[in-house]
Amino acid sequence: MTEKPDAALHVAEALSESGSPRRIVVDGVPFFEVYSEARRMLVCSALGHLYAVAAKEPRSQSEYPVWEFVWKPKHLVQRGQERQKKWIQAIAKVSEQADRFIDACDFDLEGSLIGYMVLKYACQGADKKAQRMKFSTLTETELKHAFANALPQLNFPLVFAGMCRHEVDWLFGINLSRALTQSALKASGRYATLSTGRVQGPTLRFIVERQQEIDTFVPTPYWLIIVQLEVNGQVVSADYENGRLEKRIDARHVVESCKGKAGLVEALDSAEYDLAPPNPFDLPSLQNEAFRFLGMTPRVSLGLAERLYLDQLISYPRTSSQKLPPSIGYERIIKSLGQLDSYRADCAYVLGQSRLVPNEGTKTDPAHPAVYPTGTLPKRQLDNRERKLFDLIVRRFLASFGRTARKRTIKATVKVADHRFALRGSRLIDDGWTKLYRPYAKFDDVFLPLLAVGQPALIRDVKSEQKFTQPPPHYNPCSLLRKMEDSEIGTQATRADIIETLYRRGYATGQQITSTPLASRIIEILTKHCPKIIDVTFTRELEARIEEIERGSESREHVVLQTVGYLKPIVETLKAEEREIGQELAALLREMRDESITLVTPCPQCGSRLKIAKNPRTKKRFIGCAGKWRNRCKYSLPLPQLGTLTLLRKFCPDCGFQLIQVRSRGRRQLVSCCRCYARKTAD
Amino acid sequence: MVDECPICQRLNGKDSQFCSLHSQASKNLEGQYERWRAALGEEIDQSEYFQQLLRLEETGQAVRDVIEYLQRSRAGAT
Numbered sequence: 001m002t003e004k005p006d007a008a009l010h011v012a013e014a015l016s017e018s019g020s021p022r023r024i025v026v027d028g029v030p031f032f033e034v035y036s037e038a039r040r041m042l043v044c045s046a047l048g049h050l051y052a053v054a055a056k057e058p059r060s061q062s063e064y065p066v067w068e069f070v071w072k073p074k075h076l077v078q079r080g081q082e083r084q085k086k087w088i089q090a091i092a093k094v095s096e097q098a099d100r101f102i103d104a105c106d107f108d109l110e111g112s113l114i115g116y117m118v119l120k121y122a123c124q125g126a127d128k129k130a131q132r133m134k135f136s137t138l139t140e141t142e143l144k145h146a147f148a149n150a151l152p153q154l155n156f157p158l159v160f161a162g163m164c165r166h167e168v169d170w171l172f173g174i175n176l177s178r179a180l181t182q183s184a185l186k187a188s189g190r191y192a193t194l195s196t197g198r199v200q201g202p203t204l205r206f207i208v209e210r211q212q213e214i215d216t217f218v219p220t221p222y223w224l225i226i227v228q229l230e231v232n233g234q235v236v237s238a239d240y241e242n243g244r245l246e247k248r249i250d251a252r253h254v255v256e257s258c259k260g261k262a263g264l265v266e267a268l269d270s271a272e273y274d275l276a277p278p279n280p281f282d283l284p285s286l287q288n289e290a291f292r293f294l295g296m297t298p299r300v301s302l303g304l305a306e307r308l309y310l311d312q313l314i315s316y317p318r319t320s321s322q323k324l325p326p327s328i329g330y331e332r333i334i335k336s337l338g339q340l341d342s343y344r345a346d347c348a349y350v351l352g353q354s355r356l357v358p359n360e361g362t363k364t365d366p367a368h369p370a371v372y373p374t375g376t377l378p379k380r381q382l383d384n385r386e387r388k389l390f391d392l393i394v395r396r397f398l399a400s401f402g403r404t405a406r407k408r409t410i411k412a413t414v415k416v417a418d419h420r421f422a423l424r425g426s427r428l429i430d431d432g433w434t435k436l437y438r439p440y441a442k443f444d445d446v447f448l449p450l451l452a453v454g455q456p457a458l459i460r461d462v463k464s465e466q467k468f469t470q471p472p473p474h475y476n477p478c479s480l481l482r483k484m485e486d487s488e489i490g491t492q493a494t495r496a497d498i499i500e501t502l503y504r505r506g507y508a509t510g511q512q513i514t515s516t517p518l519a520s521r522i523i524e525i526l527t528k529h530c531p532k533i534i535d536v537t538f539t540r541e542l543e544a545r546i547e548e549i550e551r552g553s554e555s556r557e558h559v560v561l562q563t564v565g566y567l568k569p570i571v572e573t574l575k576a577e578e579r580e581i582g583q584e585l586a587a588l589l590r591e592m593r594d595e596s597i598t599l600v601t602p603c604p605q606c607g608s609r610l611k612i613a614k615n616p617r618t619k620k621r622f623i624g625c626a627g628k629w630r631n632r633c634k635y636s637l638p639l640p641q642l643g644t645l646t647l648l649r650k651f652c653p654d655c656g657f658q659l660i661q662v663r664s665r666g667r668r669q670l671v672s673c674c675r676c677y678a679r680k681t682a683d
Numbered sequence: 684m685v686d687e688c689p690i691c692q693r694l695n696g697k698d699s700q701f702c703s704l705h706s707q708a709s710k711n712l713e714g715q716y717e718r719w720r721a722a723l724g725e726e727i728d729q730s731e732y733f734q735q736l737l738r739l740e741e742t743g744q745a746v747r748d749v750i751e752y753l754q755r756s757r758a759g760a761t
Contacts, residue, residue, distance in 0.1 A: 212704060212707065212745075214743055215704065215708065215743040215744045215745040215746070216704065216707045216708040216711050216743050216745050216746060217711070217741065217742065217743040217746065218708075218711045218712055218714075218715040218736065218742065218743070218746055219736070219739050219741035219742060220715055220718045220719060220722065221719065221722045221723070222722070246721070246722055247721065247722055247724055248722060248723055248724050249724040468739055468741050469741070470741055471741055471743065520704075524703070
């Protein structure tokens with residue numbers, strides 16, 4: 001059993017003696033029939049997680065706290081999981097005839113858990129006798145090897161670590177999110193999904209705190225001295241040696257004393273240093289480079305990398321390793337990649353080097369090596385984004401085998417009056433690995449004229465420029481992911497999804513992440529009522545304990561019990577203060593709702609505010625004027641009656657009226673100017 | 684002292700007339716005034732300081748709110 005259907009086909013093809021497995025369908029679920037050494041095998045797949053944590057006793061969705069849980073088929077816990085139900089039933093039916101089970105899910109925490117749950121529950125306790133295939137690529141050679149050398153049993157510590165992570169996350173999520181949602185519901189009478197979680201809370205705190213730093217930032221002035229020097233008949237820019245000046249009077253003094261003066265080259269310093277080749281990609285560095293050079297969010301790059309993995313083009317991407325063991329076959333991969341025109345020259349260059357050793361980083365992963373191209377060539381036309389990501393991975397792989405590059409820098413110190421200015425130049429004297437990692441590695445040479453100590457240098461222009469200190473930058477999806485990684489919260493598998501959840505819940509907006517008023521208020525409330533929830537300390541400690549379970553030195557039950565012990569007083573406090581919390585949230589939700597139905601454009605007839613309203617009799621929605629009661633203004637505009645309306649911060653290019661977006665399921669979203677529409681229909 | 688921040692109507696802190704965000708903005712505003720005076724090397728009165736900050740895009744939104752509130756309060760007092 002594999003984790004996903006695509007992987008099942010690759011496994012079946014690799015294990016089939018004929019090379020072409022027969023696809024059979026059992027109750028609408030595909031299986032692949034394979035004969036190997038005269039034994040009949042069926043290769044099937046899960047659909048990701050088929051089982052989920054749920055409350056032990058069926059209770060109302062609003063009840064909390066909830067401490068007792070069980071694992072249940074996902075279709076009994078979540079809506080819209082009919083396909084998953086069919087899958088479980090078909091696997092259960094087929095498994096009755098099986099005498100041997102092999103788990104071929106991805107060899108990590110999530111994959112191990114997916115396989116275990118299906119074997120245990122759908123295959124009537126087959127987890128105890130199942131074998132485990134361990135592989136990092138879906139290539140035929142590796143799959144055959146993994147099958148022939150299947151581990152005698154499942155990796156139970158990894159399974160229990162996975163279970164524990166899901167269970168503690170469920171305990172956090174269900175209790176805290178219900179506490180917030182129910183508090184707001186009881187106080188306002190309106191339902192709004194308000195969530196927080198073990199990792200989500202501290203992550204939200206990062207962006208809210210950064211937003212507050214930006215919002216309370218007071219810039220202060222400083223001055224830079226801008227100098228143009230003429231040396232050897234060439235005009236070059238130089239930096240004032242002391243950098244920025246904090247006082248205007250000092251800047252003026254430097255300018256006055258240097259104006260029209262001649263200086264001398266006082267010293268020349270040159271240095272050469274090595275630029276080591278980059279390490280092979282672990283997932284965070286892949287996501288970082290994909291964001292930097294290709295503009296892909298971490299979630300997008302992970303999704304694309306998984307597609308490339310399922311196409312056998314790259315190794316398993318969810319890895320924290322920066323190591324490439326020789327067993328992957330460096331030469332074979334590079335030779336194979338060399339068949340592609342775009343890499344031919346670079347592969348020949350790498351193979352022509354005297355030694356083939358990648359510049360490995362320090363990070364390791366017990367289950368997988370770093371991300372690398374398998375050497376399998378694309379069998380289908382990759383789409384634009386897949387092609388770009390594949391190119392980045394291939395070039396990074398090749399660059400990690402490159403020679404060390406070397407850079408020379410020159411600094412000339414020019415003395416004018418009592419002040420010193422620095423001329424800086426730099427040049428790559430040996431491009432080494434950098435030429436394998438183009439266009440991603442780019443070093444611009446800065447040339448200086450020929451210089452000698454004692455040479456005259458004329459000041460052609462000197463001026464001071466007033467600047468202001470800058471606020472800290474907003475987080476972007478990638479820098480936030482790095483912050484989570486540095487704070488040791490979340491995992492490679494979950495971080496990108498948690499960031500996405502912050503957007504979905506309306507806590508964050510934009511690529512330069514801005515926290516919304518809702519996010520600030522949630523953090524304010526949590527800080528006031530239960531600061532432990534948004535403190536990274538417990539989450540970080542919990543990650544360490546889960547790693548201990550993975551290593552077999554801690555028990556899952558112990559960690560879950562500790563989590564309950566930690567959470568209980570927090571949830572009890574939230575429950576006791578439900579009324580106060582609810583009032584605070586309700587006020588915010590009212591403000592947000594009011595904002596979401598009030599137009600920025602004023603009424604063209606009386607200048608009052610325009611609002612989206614509903615006719616109480618016909619139930620039809622329209623734009624009406626709030627001045628109706630005050631000055632009897634009857635201005636109104638029609639609105640589409642179907643779909644979700646959003647007031648955009650964009651205005652009609654023809655009449656300047658605020659634009660409205662209409663979204664309805666199965667239809668293209670529509671952006672419309674209600675005023676122009678009303679005029680056209682009136683004409 | 685009233686319970687609500689006069690700028691955003693949220694609950695104010697114990698030692699400030701503002702909420703925590705506007706209180707921090709107010710502290711920063713006050714704290715950086717001396718740096719501005721030292722940097723410019725001449726007397727810059729508070730209203731000129733406020734005007735300059737309102738012109739700069741680097742100035743935080745909460746700081747702008749506080750400046751505008753102080754300006755309104757002073758205009759009201761005169």
